[in-house]
Amino acid sequence: MYSQLLFFGNLGSTEVIIIAFVVLLLFGGKKIPELMRGLGKGVSQFKKGMNDIEQELNAEPEKSVESQNK
Numbered sequence: 001m002y003s004q005l006l007f008f009g010n011l012g013s014t015e016v017i018i019i020a021f022v023v024l025l026l027f028g029g030k031k032i033p034e035l036m037r038g039l040g041k042g043v044s045q046f047k048k049g050m051n052d053i054e055q056e057l058n059a060e061p062e063k064s065v066e067s068q069n070k
Contacts, residue, residue, distance in 0.1 A: 011019075027035060 024032065
């Protein structure tokens, strides 16, 4: 399994160009910007969710410290 992960990490420029060309052929020039826009929205929502969880976890200890002081 580890060797499979290494395979994807060792893509050269030629392989990336071939993959991009195949994607262009499959989806067409008009559909790719829509796909990338959707991907960008998904990534931004994921980052927002991670930040919300992090803030929530950081706020929990402060609340427990305040309740102990009362």
